[in-house]
Amino acid sequence: MNTTIQLNQKNLHNLPDSFVVPTYDRSKLKSGIVHIGVGGFHRSHEACYNDDFLALSESTEWGICGMGLREADRKIGDILKQQDYLYTLIVKHPDGHQENRVIGSLVDFVLASDDPSAATDRLADVQTKIVSLTITEGGYHFNSATNAFDFDDSDVQHDLANPQSPKMIFGFLAEALRKRRAKGLPAFTIQSCDNIQHNGDITRKMLLAFAEKQDPELAQWIAEEVRFPNAMVDRITPMTTLQDIALLKEEGVQDLWPVTCEPFTQWIIEDHFSNGRPAWESVGAQFVQDVTPYELMKIRLLNAGHSVLGLLGSIHGHATIDGCIADPLFASYVRRFMDVEATPILAPVDGINLDEYKSALIERFGNPNIKDNLARICLESSSKLPKFIIPTMMENLEKGGSTKLAALVIAAWCYYSDKGVDKDGVALDIMDDIKLELHDYASKTEQDSLAFLKLESVFGELIQHKTFTDEYVGMVKTLYTNLDIAAQMHTLLSEDQLLTA
Template sequence: MRLSRENLGRLSRDVARYGYDRDAQAVGIVHFGIGAFHRAHQAWYTDAAMNGGDRDWAITGVSLRSGSVAEQMNPQDGLYTVTERSGGVARTRVIGAVREVLVAPQSPAALAAALSAPRTRIVTFTVTEKGYCRAPDGSLDLALADGGSFYPLLATALRQRRDAGTGGLTLLSCDNLAANGRQLAGLMQQYLTARAPDLLDWFAAECSCPSSMVDRIVPASTNEDRAGLAERIGLEDRAAVFTEPFSQWVIEDSFVAGRPGWEKVGAQLVADVAPYETAKLRMLNGAHSALAYLGLEHGHDYVHQAVADPDIRPLVERLMREEAAPTIAAAPGQDLDAYASSLLERFANPALNHRLEQIAMDGSQKIPQRWLETLAARGAAGAGCPAILTALAAWLRHVRGDGHKVDDPLAAELAGAWSAHGTSGIADVLFCAGGLMGGPWTARESDRAFLAKALPRPA
């Protein structure tokens, strides 16, 4: 029997659940990219805020392409569980914040109505780095943006809101991009300039794009996870997510039409997200990517296995403490050394089973902010980054695609670069001014020599 509003009473008594009247809550948030991370993070915080008395912040989730999440959640009336796992202990809660899931190509009218509704005040995003349709130089790739992204959908909704006098929206990016709010604002302005220039002044005056930093490790759920949960709680939940107890959300407090009281349930509302965001990108995300590519090469499947490998852990520690941390202007009270220690402890949690293949996806979209910005900052200070360069060499070997599929939007271009230039020239062509991965960092001669020496795959 499946989780649903009708079957809530059949749940095991040790499962926590929301205490508010879901039917009395109007939708106030539309979320693009309703995957496992959103369900374990922003929706989880919003559920807690409504449970504490906030009203009318229910969420309409949007899948831009696949209907799988809608098929998981809509038959369950939008309900799902979040299970926190650590040290052999599992705590499960039913989340009621999500009202429904729309699949954009299948429900364009319903989505337009949700985005233009007067009660909708916030649009949030977890579309991953590649969902922003950026060209290698960081500008908007208009062809990609027109090919099924959120940009045309938002442009249409913004015009409807302007013409109806409904008011603007807060567009809140929750993805791993440096200065994600500023990037979203700039990309949206580029789209409007090309496709709806009459909206530019209204967008600037009526909408805001605050930055945010999100942190929670959320592995992909497996059939074994879901089967074990069903046995424990008494109902099947096809939208279940499994995560760690730790969660952090740091948000720039810049909203045009109100927001839930997220700060009352653990989020931090601040004037400047940058120190937290930079630390997360360069330390946590940077370490995760290093664990992924080095760990896969060493035959590991999961993060906790890779971080326990004596050949990998010292490199990851060096990456965080000696290479990334010195490039970060910490906020008052932000202890980066303690942060690195806490990350190592979280990575070692065997209950999460966080797959390295999941982290290794879309590396071309991730490593600029995770590694290349640190390399650029350290290079400007005359310092090196041997740990990051070792990880970068592992990424280059990974995208060569020897015996495995490369899951990356630039897979064909990277394979072509390998074919044309080989070990001796791959770094030159990728990490040069105007190169495929050019931007935050241009490899120095010493860096290219390090990579060329590191690239041959060990026997």
């Protein structure tokens, strides 16, 4: 195709017939939702559900205003503004079929670092009824070892001293709620969409800890008025690549930052809102009284499974999740981890057959059209493993269950953090806020086999369990002597007589 159509509101109806476009009047939408952290997952998940809702509803109050807190968010803000806040959601099916769908539920974007006061004004506006978050696990300032708010961060200290010019999430939320309280406005709901167990409860606990230190009277008002619904979210959403942009261009559409995802999506939410909400149940979201069994299932099977494959696969030299699943050894290993170490400590989940769920996970992981890079999977592992894998290990240790499959993942993470290369010596792209600290602890392993586990903020009391440390030390010594992760995986599976000739 010789002509390329720039994605924007004016060109919506000039797009190829294969593109699904919004049918509702976007010009009438008000921003009832402000979403902080407009990354790929938000755009494949909440914004997509909201787009479905707006297509069915006559309501005009539930558009989304995106918000970025950091200078690093400027690029996505500029691109969205250039495209009238439209973007293409590329849904990739395992059979190669691809759906191109333009999402219209985002209608504005604010870069808070440019003008913190204007950003808190937007949050405090009477139109804002829900503030949702995808700020990654590390954004919650939660110390997994102490289960408390981490006040040592420099941005936290700044926000405590300078409430009117915040830098971090809880400073913005506290200042916005302070303004709403002063105006006599009802509180907004704060809705976490991050992969954290009891994400609403954690958000509440962290915000109240911060607010109590900054303004005890405000903290009391927040405790009484703000709702924090727990939610389980799920949709595999890899990083956008230049190839994704090029493929759309071949179809005649110029989209500077599309999003790719799998067809599967799930959103299970506790129905506790401060000031109204969209009827997302009309478009597939599920509202429940207690999300705990669902989120535990997802975090300890899907998210933990991702980390198992991500760290072991990175050391072995695999590049993507589907590449790991195409390797029978890795597919067998992650399924065995799910069956032997994760499932026995999961409570029954209403309406879910866990065997079918796990089989569906393996199929989803193996989607050859979702090239989910292992560097993305391992991103911020220091925040992920304390939530996805270590709690499972601790429960198994208390109950006499197996931890050896997870122990190899921790040993691989030590080598990954120390040496930063795969078995062929190729440098790994490691992205973690405490990358240097992880390296510092891991680098002492050859002198002290337990050195990595002494990073208490990540591992808590794991080092106190001799059953685990005995397994771990043997694995670390073997890895450092001969970096053959596949051989160790094969040995562990063979011990369970899982592999067939």
